[in-house]
Amino acid sequence: MELVDRYAIVAGARIHYVEEGSGKPVILLHGARFNAHTWVEVGTLRALAEAGFRAVALDMPGYGQSQQSPLDPAEFVLRFVDFVDGRAALLGASLGGNVALRASLKDLTKVWALVLVGAVGVVDQGEKLDFLNLPILLVWGKRDEVSPKENYEALQRRGAELKLVGVRHACYLDAPDEFNETVTEFLRKVRP
Secondary structure, three states: OOOOOEEEEEOOEEEEEEEEOOOEEEEEEOOOOOOHHHHHHOOHHHHHHHOOEEEEEEOOOOOOOOOOOOOOHHHHHHHHHHHHOOOEEEEEEOHHHHHHHHHHHHOHHHEEEEEEEOOOOOHHHHHHHHHOOOOEEEEEOOOOOOOOHHHHHHHHOOOOEEEEOOOOOOHHHHOHHHHHHHHHHHHHHHOO
16 A cells, blocks of 8 residues: 655644554654655554554654644654654654653653653653653664663663564664564554
8 A cells, every 4th residue: 555645733833744444543753864764664563554553643843744843842743642642652762762762751650651762861850750651662673872771771660561673773763563563563562
């Protein structure tokens, strides 16, 4: 099935996204060097759809085909969650992981699960992390040189699951099949 480019107006900005599947929504947030189509290329969108989820990958504001947004990125994501369904799982890589984490901390009622992939700046959230009362999967490359292990350890201590996949920071590029299987298995297990 060919994916169709879709657009939404979120807080006045035209936002590009692609989606596949139906069911509980999973919103995928890319890292600083990537865009929505990265999740198509590595097969994550398809894997989630085949696992019974509505997978929605967006170009973050100012990336790909999306306009800049006046909103803080975390606030923007919460508005996009409202546009999609009102409640979603968030999967974020690197900078997108930081945004997904901050969005979850702002409003836990809108997020049913969190998947952080080499997320940056986790430790900067300090004691706020104690309030993350939701299922969390951490996926890191074995030799991630961008996001140090302190970032995943801060959440692992609070009960988050850790899975080391591939080698580098963008570990889903090293081992896409293993990455997709890890993510879909976790989300199936914690689906509300």
